[in-house]
Every structure is written in structure tokens, then in C-alpha cells.
Amino acid sequence: MSEGRIDLLARLPFLKAILNSRAFQPALMLATLFFFTLAALTGLFGTPAGSRNFGIIFVWIVWWALLIIVLVPFFGRLWCAVCPIPAPGEWLQRRGIISRVPGRLRTLRWRWPRRFKNIWLQNFGFLGVAIFSTIILTRPGVSAWVLLSFVLVGVILSILYENRVFCRYVCPVGGFIGLYSLLAPLELRVKDTQVCREHTPKDCLIGTENSYGCPWMVFPGSLTRNTYCGLCTECLKACPKDNIALNLRPFGSDLLVAKERRLDEAYKAFIMLGCALLYSAVLLGPWGWIKDWANMETPAHWALYALGFLTITLLLLPGLFWLTTVAARRLAGQQTPLRRLFVDYAYTLVPLGLAGWIAFSFGFVLVNGSYALVVLSDPFGWGWNLFGTAGVPWTPLWPRLIPFLQVGTLTIGLLFALDIAYRIARQHSRDHHSAFLTTLPIAGFLAAVTVGFLRLYLG
């Protein structure tokens, strides 16, 4: 199980000490909350010109680039440990910020409905934001209201329900971070599952006088994937057996955990891949009319655009993949039910989808990065010049480098996806031969998507 793992906590005592301190996580959350508040304020009261507004630039360029190019691929859910959005709700529940306030969480203790114990709400929440994204990305006021509404929903849910129900089941961002964190080379796990099985008090679940029960409602002893662990390290603070490990591991390990694959997550993979392709065409493409439609030039046009968007992500892409799976199954004479294969092979879209998002992000982050310097000095666009950088002209950074980065990222994503495809096929096949045959149609699909991206970026 722990093959190829390196426990960072065992190697780096200072890291363990930092993570064991109750002040560390709140300190980072307070820092991000400061920037979040500034983003919301500048969004509401600053200039309506997006490229001069701190809220737009810092959320959709700086934070976004950091999240999708660095944090998610290399650190998985780490962002969720420092995210400001659930902070007010969590602190209200706990009646404190740093120290462990004795007693249970203060909530109405409602029960989260069983049928929402999955990521479908996150899937539809993301799509809901996605069809409005051209507006949200470019209007500081709208952007601020969307961010504030996330906080508000977080607070309301933490009054009604215990723990981070918002993060786990509702947050549209959390959904894709969870899915793509399957790839990350970092994981929180227990050292020995046997120790957990025999330790009946389960301090990590109920909390101790120095820790809260897992806010993500996850039992560390049965963690096999990163998806729903928010890396808050409450369990590290709780465990009397010193059984928690923070491992370095090979990229993508979790994609091979067969027993936890689910349709809602598979759909998340389709939605994310579809959005990466669509955004690349709509926002970075040369077609002005699509931009007009996405920009709600008329309600009818926007409705058509939204309909097309949803059809492509929810029906067309999954439909084509379904046909690919049918072909793959026939070719190798597999016995596994088709639905199961469809769900399982959809996880090959995780590496490719993330590569697509990174490539898309390279397409606008480097070009528009110089705005960050401007808004740092003049966050509201009111003519301030705090650090003397308010007058920096718009300077695209290495536009000639962008295609190389995009091709490199997409190729790595494609090769990674192929390897995963074969290994998933192997889980369903008697022998190497049929696994290889099964991989071929999947490879065709993955290659077609990659060529689609290349066509949009370079062709």
C-alpha cells in the first residue's frame, strides 16, 4: 500500500511541529481572508474596468494561475486548507479561531440529505458559474457578489450542519480541486491501517481537547484517495498513536483506486474537460459572435450559448466517450458492465483535463500578468500609487513561449492519460493483450481531444 511513499512528517520534524500548532492554519486563513476581503471590496467599490480592478486581476489571474498551475498539480487540496471562503462559517461553529474551544460545534445539527452526499451539487454549481463566466470574469461587481455569496452559503450551511458541508458537497471550486487532487504527489494517509482498526475511540473523528473532529467528515484510517481530505491536519493533532503521515508519492496514484470510482466524479471529469475546450474557443478564440453571445448581448443569444455549453459538457462529450467505451469493451471482449467501464475509463480524462486547463491558463496568465503590478499599487483604480507600479504599461510576458508551454503540458497530460488508461484496462482484463486492445479506442479519444486543443492554440 505504502510502496514508493516518503513520509514528510518523519523526515521534517519542523514541518510536523508547524502542522501540530493550532495557530498555523488560522494564520494562513487570516492572510487569504485579508486578500479576499480586499478583492470583494475593490470589486464592489472600485473601478468597473476589470483590468484595473484588484478583485478581477487577483482572483482570476493571480489566484487562478497559482491554483491550477502550481497548487492543484503538485499539492492537491492544499488550497482548501488555507481557503478563506469557509473560514467565517467554521469559526462561528467553533466559537473560536485558534484554540480548541471545549464542547461540541455550535450548529442546529441538521442531517445532510443522503442523496446529496456526492459531488453532483458541485458539478451543477460549477456549470452554473461556467455559463455566466464571461460576465463574472470581466465585471468586478458581479465577481465580488459571486465570491460573497459563496461565503454566505458557507456560513448558512455551517449554522445548519456540522463541519464543512459546504466544502465537501457544495463548493463549485472544491469539486474540481478534489478531482484533480487525485493526481498530486502529496497525500495524507495513516501509517498503519491496522492501528486505526484497533483504536476504537477514534479520536480523529470525534476530536480531542486539542483538536476538532475531522471537519471533512473523513476517517483517516480508510483514506485511499485525496479527493475529500482538505489537508487541515486536525487528525494529526488528534491521533494519540502518531499514526498520521504526509506522504510524497508518485503522481496520479489515486487514479488506480478502483473501488472508489463514481459516476458523479466521472461527470466532473467530463465537465472540466469540456469547459477547458470551450473556454479556449470562446475566450481565447477569434470568434467575436460567440463572445457576444456569452457576454449576454441579447438574452436569447445567451440562452442559446448556455444551451450549447451544457449540451457539449453534459451530453456530447460523455456520449462520444460512451461510444468509445462500447468499442473498447467489444474489442477486448470484456465482461465488466458497460456503465462501470464508462465510469472507470473517464478517470483517464483527469490528467488530460488538468493539462488542458493548465494550457488554457498559460494562454492568458502570461499575457495579462502585468496587470497585477498595476492593481497592487492601485487596487480600486482610484488613481493611488502605493508601490509606484500603478503606471506599468500592459506588457505581455513571453508570448512566443506560450505555445511551447502549451504543447509540452498537453503532451505530458496525454502520455499520463494513456498510461492510466492501460492500467485501468488491466484492472478489468484477463491478460495484457486484451488490456492493450481496450486501451486503443480510449487512446483514440484522448488523442482527438489533444489534437483539438492543439488546433485551438496553434492551428
Added chain:
Amino acid sequence: MPRTPAILSWRTIRLLLPFALLALALWLIPAPATSAPSVRRISLEATQYQFTPGRVRVNQGDRVIITLTSSDVVHGFYLDGYGLKTRVEPGVAQRIEFVADRPGKFRYRCAVSCGPLHPFMIGELVVGPNVPFWRALGLTLTALAGMLAYLWQRRGQQETAEVSPDSR
């Protein structure tokens, strides 16, 4: 289970060498000679939030003369890879002249903040033949073929499912 990293074995290197060479060749072979350069006059109109035409094709070596106009507010023009930058006011045509000596696709973008969608006001100049695109395509497909060959030769190795679906 002792495991040597398969990617480093001689067998793998022998297997992947042809693909690596092919990729290298695709990267390095000189582009085909282009047709004789000509002068290309293009009128480009900027409106919120697009350029018309949104896509311009020229041949490598062509002298490109763009007449840029704006039909609503002040816009700009910035050409990736060529570094050209201008500003255009409604009613005052701008002339942009350059030799398209680099092949590939280069985006031209509005360079003057002109409204919410300004950062996405983008057009495409394709300087053909679009050798970088074909090279990229060739490299990616060669990598794909190499990967399939690598997966195929796993035949001899025992591949264990880390957590097989039926193990519980």
C-alpha cells in the same frame, strides 16, 4: 515485490529510440520552401470585442500592410511574437507594415482597455505554412505512438492492479 524502473531498462531504451529520433527529426527538418513573397494588403476593423476579419492568413516572407480602423471606441493592436503595438481612434485609420518572417499562429489583441471583454478581444494571424503547428502535431502523435509501443512491451511484466475491483 522488487521492481526496477522499467523506463530505464535497455529494452525500453531500444524500443523508444526510434520514436525519439523521429521526434527529433520532426523538430529539426527544415520547413518546405514557401511561394514567392508578395505584398498583402489587409483592412482590419476593430469593434467591441472583435477584429474583422478574425483570422488572417499570409505566407511566410510576405510584406503585410494592415489598414486598421475602429468603428466604435478607441482600440489597440498588439501582435504576439512580432511585438507590434498601435492605438487606433475611431475615424482615423492606422497603417501597420511588417514582413511576416516567422511562421506560425500569432494572436493579435486589443492593446487599449476598451470595455469588459477587452482582454479577450483577440484575432489570429496565421503565417503559413504553419510549420510550428504541424511540428507540434507530429511530436504529440509520435509521443502517443511511443507510449503505445511502451505499453505494448509491458507484456512480459506482471502488472498488478493496485486495488482491484474484486478484491473486496
